[in-house]
Amino acid sequence: MRMRGRVQLIGAGVSGALLAPLTLWATRSGDARLKSRLVPTDLGERDPEATPAARRVYAMLAGLENDARRGRATRTVIGQHVELHNERYNPEYGDYRGTKQPGYYYGKARDITGHLPGFVEVDLGPGYHEQGWAVGETRSYSRSSWPGCRPHWGYADDAVDLAVGVWAGLPRPEDGSYNPSGTRQDCSSGTEVSLPHNGGGPAGIVGFSFHQPYPGSPVKGYEQTLRHNSPGAQDSGWFARVVTQGSAEHKDLLYDLGYLADHLQYLSERGVPVLLRPYHEMNTAADKDGFWWAAQDPAAYRKLWRITYDYLVGSRGLHNLIFVWTPNSWDGHFGLEPWKYYPGERYVDIVGVDDYSDTPSRPFRGERWTEFWYRGLEQYRKPRVMAESFHVPLNSDQKRTLSKTPWVLWTVWGQSLTYDNISSPRGKNTPADMKRTYSSPQVITGSDGGKSGFDWRSLNKT
Template structure:
């Protein structure tokens, strides 16, 4: 999300702005857990391996040892497939275009890709593009819904490799026929072997929305904009609004369950940017913190306890708390028993004009240190290493850094300061501090070295 930068006194104290080179970690800091079973005793072995990798990188960083950062790329499949105005050329894109784009520029693929099962593309109700075994509860073969199957297939393809043996609606070649349009759709090949791990965000339209699309995710278009009691009913069992919420979560759980059946672990990042100013951002944002925590916990209970999904790694990611668009997020934290990874969506400042007076992203990195969890840069328009900030990962060794969608190669705010150059992308993917898909197989076998 975007917001004008305004200095916030709560995050600009001397302790936060002390250079990392001379800053000492607090005495007796809480230890970062290395086994996902501290939160979920039934966590799958694959999810445990991914979490152990992230925890190991975080522990190295906190102890001042040489550390590395997994480079990630968010992929907006609904925009790639259906929005001709999206991206760096006019016309619709094949699914996974911005996953492949990193290789087009650098010869390497990211080791992490985040996808999105919401928000839909302006069509009535939840639907799917193919009649999958897990999707029988939803209307099948609807226009503008095939991207959801592309999302789960690309997720499997990261974990298991593309092209691969026939799986779901995809042939070994990695292509399938879109049932709504009859056109051939192809996912990008990545060598046919495990090439990384995957995350999902869920830009969920407000519960009960008749149309599913990005406008319906926003607070100003939700019933909560006119009815202050609406959000309370969403989180109250027995109400119609709560029933609508559970239906939405059922759509999410069916897709995540398919991935669980395929052995694919998922970093799940729900209800992000919850700390935006009241009345702005998503329908779940700017709420009373206790009510937000209730939403998170009932979602957790639905997915893990009711649906039995133990392939999930839960990521809590507020918006950068710049004092203008983003407020201090601490009261929104759902608790260590419901969160595995903490992050930030950083659209405050830029490499040329960092926010906070210290190194670029340092305010957010330091702020999240209070949590004994791996820290990630969950969304950024920028690659971490660029002409303005060639030492970002030395000052702030995030364990994972994800570039948002088309921002990898396109100026999506029409401002030069928001553009990654080809040299920036090559500098990042070629850095010894950055982990790409090339090293994935050896990393996942021995995540703690």
């Protein structure tokens, strides 16, 4: 009663001339608060030499984020991670027994829904249990230290070829990789390899992850990415030496980064911007089986990220990169709070999460699915992405996910799109789930000869 009387008194006793400045102050105050929450839209604020294409891609994603922060209707780019090394060489991988053509799960989304993903992330690591870094054929990015025509290394070529093809179109003219027909011969096996066609024009945006085996690892494979198999499992000082200039371990790190940079340079020379997501899931708990860079001293981890940034951008002059930082979901069990691992504003463009802590049917802590991570990342003035998930965002259990948590990008992990394991071959997503997501007006899909939720040519300008 007192509050209602007070409001009435103010309204009755204060002239309109006095109320107007108060209203204006409130409006300006609200505008200032909103402005402080909006994300920068120019990648040039972080990298003044950023390529025009990288700036356009970042501006698009930042615009989607700002629409969400303003409370406007917005959209999410649907993405698909592609494990090329498993598609090429692991017959037990995926929804049928046998090796697959590269980009199998890129094309699989279209097979079921009629639409391609609008974002594809491929992995340059970890290798396939072979000695040393290598690539399958001699390319302009295959310096002499990466010997050509090694078994099980053609997938590294496929990774960069798929990235170029998603950005510029498949099939594409011969440039030393794929023929105009869209096929090439793998030099080590002699088999014909082909990537999915996507209409021959700009079809989406691309990203790279790098499941890097520990620096100095003679064998390159997934087992060598894990902390318990790295020297750090027995030597508490090993990680500190990795980030200490002049040490043997630091030289091993730079050698590995040279392998990454050579491939990224090939993409840079062809005008392809890349969302680069290094050293993810760094906040995995120490008693869990994380990567060699996880559960380390936060200051040393931040140094690792900055070394990588300075090498790629500074030493190698790669300005086609958009840096993505993605911790594990911090559920207190598998992943811990990640904030101390944040590399810093000038080293990160996009923030996100790898979410395996909750499912559509059982959201974390009983809250809305993915909302705990979405709100947690709001403190950073960066676009927010769901970097890894087993599930498409819109499904029979959760139909309003993108209304409540409008991530600018949502990526489904590899074979989980259609396949889980032998005991559950249906996978994480039903065809109905996939169709509901890919046909939603809230989702931006990839182009396929004109069918698209976005004009990708507007980003890929020559």
